[in-house]
Amino acid sequence: MAPSRLITVGHSNRSLEELVARLGSAGVQAVADVRSSPFSRYSPQFNRDRLAGALKAAGIEYVWLGEQLGGRPPEDRLYDASGRVDYAALAEHPRFLAGLARLRAGMAKYRLAVLCSEEDPVRCHRRSLIGYLLSNEGVLLEHLRADGQLEEEIGVGLPPGPWRSLRPVRPGVAQGREA
Numbered sequence: 001m002a003p004s005r006l007i008t009v010g011h012s013n014r015s016l017e018e019l020v021a022r023l024g025s026a027g028v029q030a031v032a033d034v035r036s037s038p039f040s041r042y043s044p045q046f047n048r049d050r051l052a053g054a055l056k057a058a059g060i061e062y063v064w065l066g067e068q069l070g071g072r073p074p075e076d077r078l079y080d081a082s083g084r085v086d087y088a089a090l091a092e093h094p095r096f097l098a099g100l101a102r103l104r105a106g107m108a109k110y111r112l113a114v115l116c117s118e119e120d121p122v123r124c125h126r127r128s129l130i131g132y133l134l135s136n137e138g139v140l141l142e143h144l145r146a147d148g149q150l151e152e153e154i155g156v157g158l159p160p161g162p163w164r165s166l167r168p169v170r171p172g173v174a175q176g177r178e179a
């Protein structure tokens with residue numbers, strides 16, 4: 001049996017039409033939106049309702065999983081003192097585990113992409129948290145980049161130091177520079 005595959009994509013600041021076309025060209029059948037807040041003041045074309053409508057019109061299923069798999073959980077205990085998400089703690093949270101189970105079920109049924117806002121997967125939780133856990137189960141990751149190319153990644157490694165978000169993301173904590 002061939003290993004499962006998961007596409008990751010960041011909408012960045014491209015147009016909605018461009019994103020939908022690239023997803024279609026990559027054969028994506030369903031999108032799991034893993035943004036904690038599926039709204040953008042910088043790129044309002046990717047607000048949840050507009051995105052879901054455009055994907056539906058293109059024949060691509062849409063589900064929002066940000067409550068379960070988002071990179072900004074509501075619990076203060078899932079952040080360190082600097083406001084960075086403690087990925088090790090989040091990865092054990094029952095809500096997050098339920099979200100991973102939904103992703104696995106989706107991958108069994110669809111050519112699935114997880115979507116967040118950050119274009120560079122190295123800077124996003126969709127790779128460093130979700131992708132890391134699934135790649136350890138044998139899932140092959142493919143990153144759909146801004147140029148439309150799919151970059152295959154086999155086995156996501158952890159960066160040195162604590163397993164956490166690269167920058168502070170807890171609401172109310174000043175956004176610092178990456179360590």
